[in-house]
Amino acid sequence: METTAEPAVHMSGIVKDFPGVRALDGAGLRLRPGEVHALLGENGAGKSTLIKVLTGVHRPESGEIRVAGERVEISGPLDAERRGIATVYQEVNLCPNLSVAENILLGREPRGRFGISQRRMNRRAAELAAGMDLDLDVTRALGDHSIAVQQLVSILRAVDLQARVLVLDEPTSSLDRDEVRILFDLVERLRSRGVAILFVTHFLDQVYELCQRMTVLRNGGLVGEFATAEVGQRELIGHMLGEQAGELDRLEASAGDDPPDAGAAPFLRARGLGRSGGIAPYDLDVAPGRITGLAGLLGSGRTEAVRLLFGADRPDTGGVEVDGRPVPLRTPRAPIAAGLAYCSEDRKSEGLVAELSIADNLMLAMQAARGWLRPVPAKTRAELVERYIAALRIRPAAPETPVGALSGGNQQKVLLGRWLIMQPRLLILDEPTRGIDIGAKAEVQRLVAAQSRQGTAVLFVSSELEEVLRLSHRVVVLRDRRVISELDNDGGLDTDRVLAEIAEGGGR
Amino acid sequence: GGGGEGAQSGGDDPIVLGFSQVGAESGWRTANTESIKQAAKEAGIELKFSDAQQQQQNQIQAIRSFIQQNVDVIAFSPVVESGWDTVLLEAKAAGIPVVLTDRAVETDQKDVYETFLGSDFVEEGRKAGRWLVEEYADTDDQVNIVELQGTTGSAPANDRKEGFAEIIGEHDKFEVVASQSGDFTRSGGQEVMQAFLSSHDDIDVLYAHNDDMALGAIESIEAAGLEPGEDITIISIDGIKDAFRAMADGKINLVVECNPLIGPQLMDLVEKVHAGEEVKPRITVEEGVFTQDEAAEALPDRKY
Amino acid sequence: MTPPSTLPALSAAVSRSRDLLEGRRRFIPVSMAGLVLVLVFVVGSLRYSGFLDPQVVLNLAVNNSFLIVLAVGVTFVILAGGIDLSTGAVLALSTMICAWLLREGWPPLLVIPAALLAGTAIGLAQGCIIHFYGVQPFIATLGGMFFARGLCFVISTESIPISDPLFSALAQTRVPVLPGGASLSLGAVIALAVAGAAAYVLHRTRFGRSVYAVGGSESSALLMGLAVGRVKVGVYTLSGFCAALGGVLYTLYIASGNGLHGLGMELDAIAAVVIGGTLLTGGFGYVLGSVIGVLTLGAIQAILVFEGTLSSWWTRIVAGTLLFAFILLQRALAPRAAR
Amino acid sequence: MRSAQTRRLVWPLLVLALLVAANAVATPRFLEITVRGGRLYGSLVDILHFGTPLLLISLGMTAVIALRGIDLSVGAVVAVAGAVACTLIESAAEPDSPSAVAGAVAAALAVCALLGLWNGFLVAVLRIQPIVATLILMVAGRGAAQLITGGQITTVRSAPYREIAGGSVATVPVTVIVAAATLLLMWLLVRRTALGLLIEAIGGNAEAGRLAGIRATGLTMAAYTFCGLCAGLAGIIISANTGSADGNNAGLWIELDAILAVVIGGTLLTGGRFSIAGTVLGAIIVQTLSTTVYTMGVPPESTLVFKALVVFGVCLLQSPRFRAQVAAPFRRSGPPRPPSNTATPAPPEEDDVKPEAASIADQEPREVRP
């Protein structure tokens, strides 16, 4: 038996350089068996990089890794798995072409008499899913499922590895509260069995609820290791942001408290908009300056609903009018021309072009709208890019960095920036705050609020119900792929009310 | 030979000939095809024509299909020389006589084909060589030759090179200073010749495995400020109309004919083997060698 | 609060009924390819007498046995997200090695393994260059194509006939499959066996599943702890082996070695794979589709032969048009869901 | 990033320099440039002159490849272009009049643009995979070219037509001018307008591009049309070079050379970022390679092996890992573990994974429980 003091993982003095950037500069952490350990820091602080060093994806320039006291060099994810480290990466890293079952069990497929048994594999995967209270068809291709389901699948995969160390890099960024609950129960179960769990998140509430200890990184360096019980939220934010912490207070003070402009007449009307297998026909009115939240459980059809509106998918029924004129929905072009903007929840496969630079990605929608013959003048472009990099605190602030090299949160900000630049009349945001840090989240909320004050309507989808309620003037509730009700939010609406609506809804 | 009788179906039904052509890779080949089609029509022979697009397996497939359709005679121009045993045996088993055109096949089997009607590529190379030896009989200076080969690995390229080398090898003064493949095409000939000209100073003779390459090379020679036919002696093989025209203009010195117009001869043979008559196992096509003097005369009669 | 228990059940029922339609989407391309092939035979038999003769059908496999083997190898490569342009040249090299070694007096039972080994080695080398040095598959295998064909000519620019008794015996072996006397050649039987084995490997072994995973997303496969390197090197090695085996079958079929054999056959193999519904970007497709693809190309050829009066250029135009028609038909038959 | 891409061109440039140097040693006159008949003359000029068709096609191919496509039909389009132009000139009342030639060339280019559009239609509208979509024309196009010429090689004696390839303006060959003009045009088109950005966005992530409102269908069709047009221009030059149209052999296998050139130039076949400068360099390397074979007297039977070795050489030199391994023995005194190869900013996840690590796989599931 090992002594309890022996960390399951001990990383120290890790230095990792990327071309032009030092992502990690003396970072480290100590992870003990039977603890849930939070790894915290701003976007781009180096959390994911530290994790990828641990799993052998990146080779550190220097530093030391000990697993169960033994100094090791980890040569790759396979090696890490063999050393008992299972990982859920920040971006979903599964194969969209394979079935859910295969994604869960790839590399450990159950065998039958004639090699791999598809049947057993499906059965085993269905069991695992059921163990997490998930009801999904494990034989369907992963790519058919929403990003949230994909995230759950990658968690299932890691859990099934039965490792000594479980690393979760922002596993809850697209999950709603029920799924988060399930995940937490699971984590707690594993912890009590002595598994060491590393948990990366930007939700500080979750940190305080789940974690015993935490490590804070800033600019690739180690700020320190703290016991959760001993550090308050304020202080923690101070550690994460350093001297900028004061700024945050200013931001939070200004966010969210603007009066709803209830009188405006709707400029956009959707009537009977629907797509079989996607969402039942629904009606929606959008007025300038109003923020409409879409609430619902995982898979309730929020994403499908807003995609139809934007022409991202072709509706089977119904249509959209802007200012009384119908907008063709065959491609997103007409909706964009009519002043709509849609920020997809899946930034990796539907949002960003990884090899293009920050600047190119920011300008993409505007350029597409102008057409190829009218390039945005260099000066305007430089100004816009600079303004939005600053406003969204995109790091590194070098416009020519390829977006693929940014941290997850910073990528999300670039995607958001692309549509903010368009100054749209209706901004559709699907999980816009996925994976961005507290400072940036406040900033985004402030920007959204500011936009709406200037007359931009906003459709806001988020798995964080609190966030939806805090921002929205009106909440559309969905369940089982249909709109069940619309609730006005003049401050009185709380999460319980909405959840109750979801629970009893549809019965009418 | 034999076996022709078995396949015969009746009195005045026209003879059915299955012919598998290599492809349409050159003007020469097209003339060859046309001649065969024309002659078949004139002889009242029903022609089943199939184009192999330079692929041996297509040709084999076509021959198999002819066997299945039970044609009276099969003729084909083999894409390559070897590898025909199986299918020829199948034809023999089905009692269908086979006539080869254009090139022979290499086989150990006996009596798998009736006859072979076509040119002798090696002999063509020899003819070119003999003329050259004669032409340069008076001089003792070294004669620098550049050679434009056909497609690497193809039978005409191999054989024309061999025949030519055989003759000039007997004389020390001839030296092939450069030899490259021009892929039997004009642009190939042009490009390779251009490179020869810039890397070799004193080229006396150009030997091209076909007319097209020679015609391409002429372009390069002219671009280099030299006079084809004068500064550089040009020999080529095939005898297409364009080459005769160039020869009449004094730009080519010798063309060794390789006659594609074998249609009438072929139909004649087909009728004979169908009737079960004995034919010679090797029948050469009537072919000549043309110098500049003869070219102008022959030009109006060239059909291809 | 606890979520109402009816909710997941309900949504599951809804999604399940939808699955019957949509969940099997990935089988659509391959089944459409099969359907088109069947249609071709129906139409062909209406137009040409003797087209639906069992032997004519079986001859598709006989005449294309080597292409089937080639396409099977290429299927692995394409499924893993790569491409292999060297197969036609490796096939030629394999025929050349067989013919040359036989002429040198090697025993035939050593010659075949030697040819297979050479092809496999070329595949392995390509795989290593692609994987370890990050060279793009297209260019690495194009280099391999030049190299293999070049090697043929280095061995000999002439065509080398084969007269070995064992080879002719093998070539002439027929395996009866239908009571009416219709039979397959040994080569066709081997080809079909190879296709079967490949299907088994792809669907029932970890290597096979990893091939799909790497094709779906290489970086994900890596992060999932799969042996990406082994898969990538493996598929090219396998393809090299298949090309060499195709070459041996070709040698049986044609009984000669020649550096000009199989010119452009790599494109036929790729086309067959793609016509069979495999996505060139990797991750989707089946070996069965590739076999159907080869047979489709073979059927086009058979139609051209049966048509019998086409001049050379019309042969090409008709071949292109038929190819287009097949693909269009496949498109038209597939429901909208197949995107 | 752009500069990083440019930096990668150093290695192909080195190979080009090596090839030229080798030639210069073997044939001292290789570097000589003189004026003959009012026209620049010499091996280097030849490389540019004969390389023009390949360069043109490679440029078109670059646009298509950047959109994650490929065009196998360019060789056939080359044949069609020559066939149309030559047949029209042959049948013209006055083959020698510049207007007849201009008309024929315009007609040929129009046909080729249409063929390109057809490819684009198959790819963008019918959504047929590019390799098969263009294979259709690759097969049928050559047939059509032969149909037009009647299977013969059509020879034209029109002087103005011959000028297209043989002429010169102020001693510079017309071909080189055409290539330079096309290059300039393309560069202006993609780098001075927003076309390049839109192409790279669609090529890099089609769905993201669509959702950003880019008209992918139109763009794709335009790219294939451009490619067809480039191939047509190349076909005219090839045919004008010899004054003949060869339906069967003109541009045979040039598609592979063109793709090779594009790839050597550093453009990925998986679409996205592309480099025009790289393509130019690639095309020149490929052409220099064939010239080298001719001038250095590599025997025809070894030509392909020689070509293969050079191709592998270029590719391997571009691989940082290969360079590190080659350099390692010369750097014995260096640090014990050489720093990881982060020189190429590859996609983030796979940046510097050591691949062989993954290949020592353990397939058995491991129960690792505390």
Ligand SMILES: Nc1ncnc2c1ncn2[C@@H]1O[C@H](COP(=O)(O)OP(=O)(O)OP(=O)(O)O)[C@@H](O)[C@H]1O
């Ligand atoms: N592949 C790469 N190439 C270049 N730079 C990189 C790469 N991956 C990460 N970086 C840089 O390293 C730094 C740390 O990134 P990392 O992804 O570790 O941040 P993070 O803490 O996980 O942030 P987030 O909360 O946004 O996920 C960032 O500046 C990022 O731009």
Ligand SMILES: Nc1ncnc2c1ncn2[C@@H]1O[C@H](COP(=O)(O)OP(=O)(O)OP(=O)(O)O)[C@@H](O)[C@H]1O
């Ligand atoms: N629990 C589930 N079981 C099976 N499939 C699901 C489930 N949840 C979502 N999906 C799949 O995800 C796809 C997209 O759902 P959609 O994105 O509309 O949901 P959503 O309301 O946006 O929720 P979220 O984005 O949080 O998943 C659907 O096609 C559905 O098949």
Ligand SMILES: [Mg+2]
């Ligand atoms: Mg991160």
Ligand SMILES: [Mg+2]
């Ligand atoms: Mg969603």
